[in-house]
């Protein structure tokens with residue numbers, strides 16, 4: 001039987017096939033034609049349509065803050081993704097391990113299981129994102145030693161202290177990289193009277209986004225370029241022009257934004273993340289605190305790529321903070337390692353069938 005790992009994220013879905021590695025990494029997006037009620041595109045193809053669709057097509061994101069928001073759309077997306085990986089849905093149905101946020105309740109867990117079963121899996125088991133992210137980042141979680149991982153995704157931030165293969169204390173926050181995008185949109189509208197799209201806000205965040213003032217930042221960030229982007233960034237700049245709609249005149253306009261704008265715009269969600277990590281540390285048993293003091297905090301998830309985030313978390317906690325290698329793939333790689341486990345996996349996690 002095929003064994004598959006799925007990280008069904010708010011922003012991106014990743015699929016790991018045992019023996020083959022990560023076979024899919026695409027935005028958790030589906031384009032649906034409203035007139036015919038059919039899926040017209042999934043993943044990257046659907047994400048490219050955001051904000052540019054005619055009335056008859058909607059681009060939907062069926063996962064919100066790591067939980068299923070639109071069940072049927074999520075099933076259609078999962079079916080299409082599994083098909084793209086070449087996994088046969090008939091015959092030898094796959095067995096799946098999927099990651100979920102720590103805070104999800106039983107109903108939300110059930111919804112994730114049902115989506116994966118309805119998409120063609122034979123059985124499914126769920127595991128906490130922070131735990132698999134730690135495994136994927138190379139932390140040996142089974143030791144009698146405390147480790148702390150903070151996974152900042154698109155819609156959630158999961159902070160957990162682990163030891164002996166389990167989570168000792170954790171915090172799950174419905175704040176992530178997408179919250180930064182929303183905060184940037186709100187800020188630009190309030191301060192400059194310009195409405196920009198979330199796609200533009202995200203691009204701006206990736207180019208000049210930072211949570212610490214440039215003069216305080218020790219890290220110089222390089223610019224990425226995105227084909228067909230609505231904005232025109234400049235190499236290694238701390239400012240760029242974005243385009244949007246003037247909320248007063250209704251006309252298209254350009255607006256120059258600086259790294260200082262980014263700091264101001266994202267201060268509130270960033271504060272929520274640092275507060276949550278601090279409260280987690282306060283609750284950590286002293287024996288484990290001693291281990292954390294030595295090893296520091298490890299960041300995973302795409303939100304960890306936000307400029308200055310390491311510095312900000314380190315300042316707030318007085319702990320050394322580092323970003324994992326390839327942070328966005330840590331969770332799915334961690335599930336991959338679990339799939340490779342030679343022992344009796346059913347003793348560690350519980351599989352459920354239809």
Ligand SMILES: Nc1ncnc2c1ncn2[C@@H]1O[C@H](COP(=O)(O)OP(=O)(O)OP(=O)(O)O)[C@@H](O)[C@H]1O
Pocket residue numbers: 008009010011012013065066152153154155156157176177178202205206209300301302303304305306307327328
């Ligand atoms: N270079 C970058 N700078 C800042 N943010 C980034 C960068 N690259 C990606 N991101 C952000 O990372 C987020 C996506 O991360 P990730 O793929 O880990 O989330 P996810 O697993 O889909 O979501 P979740 O775990 O919350 O369900 C998005 O908000 C994206 O804008």
Ligand SMILES: [Mg+2]
Pocket residue numbers: 007009010129153154301331
């Ligand atoms: Mg994630």
